[in-house]
Amino acid sequence: MESKGTLTPHTLIPIASPNLLGNELAYVTQCIETNWISSQGKFVKDFEEKMAQYVGTRYAVATSSGTTALHLALTALGIGKGDEVIVPTLTFIATVNAVAYTGATPVLVDSEKESWQIDPEAIQRAITPRTKAIILVHLYGQPCKMDEIMQMAKAHNLRVIEDVAEAHGARYKGIRVGSIGDVGCFSFYANKIITCGEGGMVVTNHKEVYDRMTILRDHGMSKEKRYWHEQVGFNYRLTNIQAAIGCAQLERIEALLEARAFIQSWYEKYLSDDARFILPKEQTWSTRVCWLYTLLINTEMTAITRDQLIAALQQEHIDSRPMFYPIHTMPPYYQDKPYPVAQLLSRNGLSLPSFAGISQGEVERICRTVKKALG
Ligand SMILES: *Cc1c(COP(=O)(O)O)cnc(C)c1O
Numbered sequence: 297m298e299s300k301g302t303l304t305p306h307t308l309i310p311i312a313s314p315n316l317l318g319n320e321l322a323y324v325t326q327c328i329e330t331n332w333i334s335s336q337g338k339f340v341k342d343f344e345e346k347m348a349q350y351v352g353t354r355y356a357v358a359t360s361s362g363t364t365a366l367h368l369a370l371t372a373l374g375i376g377k378g379d380e381v382i383v384p385t386l387t388f389i390a391t392v393n394a395v396a397y398t399g400a401t402p403v404l405v406d407s408e409k410e411s412w413q414i415d416p417e418a419i420q421r422a423i424t425p426r427t428k429a430i431i432l433v434h435l436y437g438q439p440c441k442m443d444e445i446m447q448m449a450k451a452h453n454l455r456v457i458e459d460v461a462e463a464h465g466a467r468y469k470g471i472r473v474g475s476i477g478d479v480g481c482f483s484f485y486a487n488k489i490i491t492c493g494e495g496g497m498v499v500t501n502h503k504e505v506y507d508r509m510t511i512l513r514d515h516g517m518s519k520e521k522r523y524w525h526e527q528v529g530f531n532y533r534l535t536n537i538q539a540a541i542g543c544a545q546l547e548r549i550e551a552l553l554e555a556r557a558f559i560q561s562w563y564e565k566y567l568s569d570d571a572r573f574i575l576p577k578e579q580t581w582s583t584r585v586c587w588l589y590t591l592l593i594n595t596e597m598t599a600i601t602r603d604q605l606i607a608a609l610q611q612e613h614i615d616s617r618p619m620f621y622p623i624h625t626m627p628p629y630y631q632d633k634p635y636p637v638a639q640l641l642s643r644n645g646l647s648l649p650s651f652a653g654i655s656q657g658e659v660e661r662i663c664r665t666v667k668k669a670l671g
Contacts, residue, residue: 309662311588311615312487315555315652316541318548323540337536343543344497347482350465350546352475353499355506357513358534358542362461362483365496366394368532369479370429372508373455375400379428382454384414385622386638387433390483391459392623400428404624406635411579412436415637416444423448429455434463434473436590436647437489439582442468442476449477457481464489465553467583474499484538489552489587490545492538555652556586562656563589563648566663572597572670574644588647590619595644598670602646608669614662619645 327333340358348356359365375381377399383392385404395402405418412435419430430449432440449456456477460466464482466473474480479502482488484495500506511519516529534542545552567573574592578584593602600608602618609616622638624631648662 308613308615309649309654309658310651311617311647311649313651313653314486314491314493315552316544319544320541323544324537327537327540332536335533335535337539339536339539339543340534343492343534343539343546346543346546347497348499350549351472351480351499353480354501355503356497356499357506357509358539359496359498359513359532360534361494361532362459362481362485362488362496363390363394364530364532365481365483365498366391366431366457366459367397368509368512368530369457369481369498369500369505370394370398370400371512372505373429373457373478375428375455378426380424380426382419382422382427382430383623384431384433384435384638385624385635386412386620386641387435387459387623388461388620389623389626390461391431391433392629395431396628401426402623402629403427404622404629404631404635407435407637407641408441409637409641410577411438411441412576412641413438413440414445416441416448419445420448423452423454427452427454429457431457431459432477433459433461434466436576437463437466437585437587438576438579439463439466439468439473439584441581442473443581446476455479461485461488462587463585465549466585469581470583475501478502479505484542484545487588489556489585490542490549492534492540492542492545495534495538495542552652553585556650558656559650559652559654559659560586560589562659563591563663566660567591567666570667572667586650588617589650590645590647592641592644593646593670600670602644605646605666605669609662609665612665614665615649617647618642619647 344356379400458477458480460474461483479500482497484492516527518524
């Protein structure tokens with residue numbers, strides 16, 4: 297799905313597409329030529345060291361996905377049955393599933409209208425004597441209100457897990473997200489800012505948590521005695537081939553982020569003077585990044601619904617996505633209880649094509665098509 301050259305009006309513009317134009321092929325070739333294709337092999341260590349350095353933490357543990365990164369981190373932090381973990385209802389399902397895997401209870405909370413991020417006041421109201429942790433999701437590239445939340449966590453002795461799957465490189469008051477809580481969990485799925493196809497990483501400054509994660513990732517095997525297992529662990533390892541792609545991606549992360557910042561500026565250029573759209577704004581405390589460019593349809597200004605707009609774009613060979621459905625509206629976690637902000641955002645939120653490689657002309661055509669569809 298790589299965007300190479302000019303797309304004709306009849307080529308589907310994908311919502312996302314990996315950009316593999318650096319050393320990806322050379323490094324993968326090295327894996328094959330040296331015969332190191334499992335999780336043994338130099339690229340895994342390399343990728344971990346360079347990510348830790350990039351984010352600004354002491355340690356990093358590569359995992360098979362963002363979901364397994366979250367589950368590994370929660371388990372290593374001692375979260376389990378009988379515990380409650382606070383999570384935003386407006387997120388991708390993986391955040392909440394990872395809590396469910398541990399046996400703990402996810403406690404869903406609402407988001408803020410301005411930033412779309414988890415609402416610190418809603419967190420405060422959700423804390424009970426059983427609360428053990430909070431998962432913060434820096435949704436669509438926008439950092440959460442870290443100071444307020446870290447203070448609350450300290451006062452109640454709660455662990456803080458940052459879900460950084462959509463915010464590689466974003467900063468809160470100058471500090472890279474992922475390095476502020478107890479652990480930061482990244483995803484490198486193919487539609488993320490940097491990718492290795494499937495993959496993840498947990499970054500942390502806690503030596504004990506790091507040690508526990510490296511053991512749990514590898515079937516709970518003792519570091520001293522081979523095939524001796526002291527606990528139930530997992531196989532959550534990343535392969536050398538995936539890490540090779542990850543290393544090549546990380547070398548180019550600044551350029552990839554810059555390309556996405558341009559995409560964001562193009563969408564803003566073509567849509568910001570149109571009251572039918574509510575565009576995401578950078579919050580004063582943060583430096584956001586552009587993952588999927590996501591905006592809200594202003595229902596006071598147009599009669600067309602978000603889903604009708606998605607269908608109209610599809611007709612014109614433009615791929616788009618609804619904003620995530622709030623977790624509490626879906627069968628595994630259903631609650632007959634209002635989360636008004638998350639519901640409002642989700643109902644009107646739309647993600648548009650955003651990948652390093654899309655041209656300004658294509659973004660302009662997408663914006664023209666969106667405006668036309670709204671009538
Ligand atoms: C993509 C994503 C994940 C999970 O990542 P996988 O690598 O697909 O398992 C977790 N949380 C959020 C917010 C995501 O967007």
